[in-house]
Amino acid sequence: MKRAWLIGGAVTAGLFLVVALGFWLLFDANGLRPALEAQLSASLGRHVTVGGLRLAVLSGGLSVDDLAIADNPAFSAQPFITAKNVTVGVDLLPLVFSRTLRVEAFRLDQPRVVLLRDPRGTWNFSRVSAASSPQTTGSASTSAMTAAIQRITIVGGQVLVGTTGAPGKERIYTGVNLDASHVSFASRFPMHVTATLPGGGSVTLDGEAGPFNPGDAARTPFQASMHVERLDIASTGFVGPASGLAGLVSFRGAWASDGKTMNSKGTVTATQLQLLAGSTPSRVPIEIDYASDYATNAERGALTENDVHIGNAVARLTGEYTLLAGDAPVVRMRLVGQKMPVADLEGALPAIGVTLPSGASFKQGALEADLAINGPVDRLVVTGPINLTGATMAGFDLGTKLAAIAALAGLPKSGQTNIETLSSTIRFAPQGLQIGALNLVVSSVGALAGSGTIAPSGAMEFTMVAKLTGSGAGARGLSRVASLGQPANGIPFRIQGTTRNPVFVPDIRKAADNALKSGEQKAKERVGDFLKRRK
Numbered sequence: 001m002k003r004a005w006l007i008g009g010a011v012t013a014g015l016f017l018v019v020a021l022g023f024w025l026l027f028d029a030n031g032l033r034p035a036l037e038a039q040l041s042a043s044l045g046r047h048v049t050v051g052g053l054r055l056a057v058l059s060g061g062l063s064v065d066d067l068a069i070a071d072n073p074a075f076s077a078q079p080f081i082t083a084k085n086v087t088v089g090v091d092l093l094p095l096v097f098s099r100t101l102r103v104e105a106f107r108l109d110q111p112r113v114v115l116l117r118d119p120r121g122t123w124n125f126s127r128v129s130a131a132s133s134p135q136t137t138g139s140a141s142t143s144a145m146t147a148a149i150q151r152i153t154i155v156g157g158q159v160l161v162g163t164t165g166a167p168g169k170e171r172i173y174t175g176v177n178l179d180a181s182h183v184s185f186a187s188r189f190p191m192h193v194t195a196t197l198p199g200g201g202s203v204t205l206d207g208e209a210g211p212f213n214p215g216d217a218a219r220t221p222f223q224a225s226m227h228v229e230r231l232d233i234a235s236t237g238f239v240g241p242a243s244g245l246a247g248l249v250s251f252r253g254a255w256a257s258d259g260k261t262m263n264s265k266g267t268v269t270a271t272q273l274q275l276l277a278g279s280t281p282s283r284v285p286i287e288i289d290y291a292s293d294y295a296t297n298a299e300r301g302a303l304t305e306n307d308v309h310i311g312n313a314v315a316r317l318t319g320e321y322t323l324l325a326g327d328a329p330v331v332r333m334r335l336v337g338q339k340m341p342v343a344d345l346e347g348a349l350p351a352i353g354v355t356l357p358s359g360a361s362f363k364q365g366a367l368e369a370d371l372a373i374n375g376p377v378d379r380l381v382v383t384g385p386i387n388l389t390g391a392t393m394a395g396f397d398l399g400t401k402l403a404a405i406a407a408l409a410g411l412p413k414s415g416q417t418n419i420e421t422l423s424s425t426i427r428f429a430p431q432g433l434q435i436g437a438l439n440l441v442v443s444s445v446g447a448l449a450g451s452g453t454i455a456p457s458g459a460m461e462f463t464m465v466a467k468l469t470g471s472g473a474g475a476r477g478l479s480r481v482a483s484l485g486q487p488a489n490g491i492p493f494r495i496q497g498t499t500r501n502p503v504f505v506p507d508i509r510k511a512a513d514n515a516l517k518s519g520e521q522k523a524k525e526r527v528g529d530f531l532k533r534r535k
Helices: 002-026 029-044 092-098 138-146 342-352 398-402 473-478 508-534
Strands: 053-056 061-069 081-090 103-109 112-117 148-163 171-184 189-196 202-209 222-232 246-257 261-274 286-295 300-303 307-310 313-322 330-341 361-376 381-394 416-429 432-442 446-454 460-468 491-497 502-506
Touching: 029 053, 029 061, 261 342, 307 330, 307 342, 313 342, 313 361, 330 342, 342 361, 398 502, 432 460
Parallel strands: 103 148, 112 148
Antiparallel strands: 053 061, 061 081, 081 103, 081 112, 148 171, 171 189, 189 202, 202 222, 222 246, 246 261, 261 286, 286 300, 286 307, 300 313, 307 313, 313 330, 330 361, 361 381, 381 416, 416 432, 432 446, 446 460, 460 491, 491 502
16 A cells, blocks of 8 residues: 555656646746736836746746846936846746746846935935835735745845946945845845955945835835955045045944934944055054944934044044035044053054154153044044153154254254153144144253144144253353344244154244344343433
């Protein structure tokens, strides 16, 4: 009896395979093309066309050639998505016996997706839904919106991201792979995404999305962990090549959105950072532990918990930012740092065009800063006071450099510079660094005051005055040069050259002006004394 059952089962299976094979040989899959196009168009709210259809029994579906999904006409006349090869997973039994098409899965091989954003911040995929389709009404719409697809897979895709009216600023993401299962417009579904970034970096995203927002797909809720490696800032499309802003950024953190507010939290690490055209890359990484809330409607975000780390130096960053379609993000922020080890900050100075003199390095010292940061990220303006105390710069002797000025030839030499205090106001902009109200007190030298500029290339132009200490060789040298002006006014000089090789030269014009003013003052005093005696 058991053997009979086995024989019967084998015969039945064989007959089924013969019928299926015959069906595959005789079935004209192209007859299903209108139904497939209509079903996809109804689900997406976009006109969908497909080329040839072939039944793929072994893979359990249909093989589609030349899929094209139309874009929103307000954005582009070109297709939103194109793919040469698509496999559509279908339920074969209803297809075989009743010619009913039930789509269960999609696999797109090497598709091309074009994502466009208009100046108001609306994306071209915002209206991808059955609710926006004029072809879909009543129960058909409800069915499309609640139907679940077992799996959507994209392999080796290309995604172009751009802004309408801004040709040439598109960013192209290649090697895009997506795996989403149990995809439904009415519930959450898991997804995994990987891609190669413009400039060669990579991104990996794992999370969940849904329920689908029928009014604006861009506001569909989601939560995901994200890992970005070596994002090239210059390739993002947010900064112009003339800005000089460059570097590589990595990110590890989490993103979540309820469709109205986006929250993100994680760690951003920037390496080889350059903030000005003509500057050189930072030698040390800059790390930011941050948390942000972003309002989708207002396109405005706020930083809530943000610490900037450069070695052991830590500063707190707070403020707001605005994301503008087709342009660089605009920020309004404040950076406050207290007792930051200046030796750790030294390696980041080249990013703003400042390099210590050749062979010099900070061994100690603490920096405090309170800086306002405003403007587009590729044209930032940073202003505020800085204060440095207890610093030692080894390998650079300010006394030796000042000895090039005859009036200061008697200064002692020590092989290093001990900075008691340094205070200044700075203005950092694309044109370079402006330093005002500079007051510097150096042990064994005295007080130096003035202002000047440092270009992104490191070129310096400072106007300074030195007031030496009241005793020692420097004071004796000062007493020998009355022609440079009264000692009480200090000795005028200029700093030129570059930050790597500063050159100290006497300011002859200012010295002459001082001498002339001094002579006039003495003449006035003598006339006054004479008149007093005549009374």
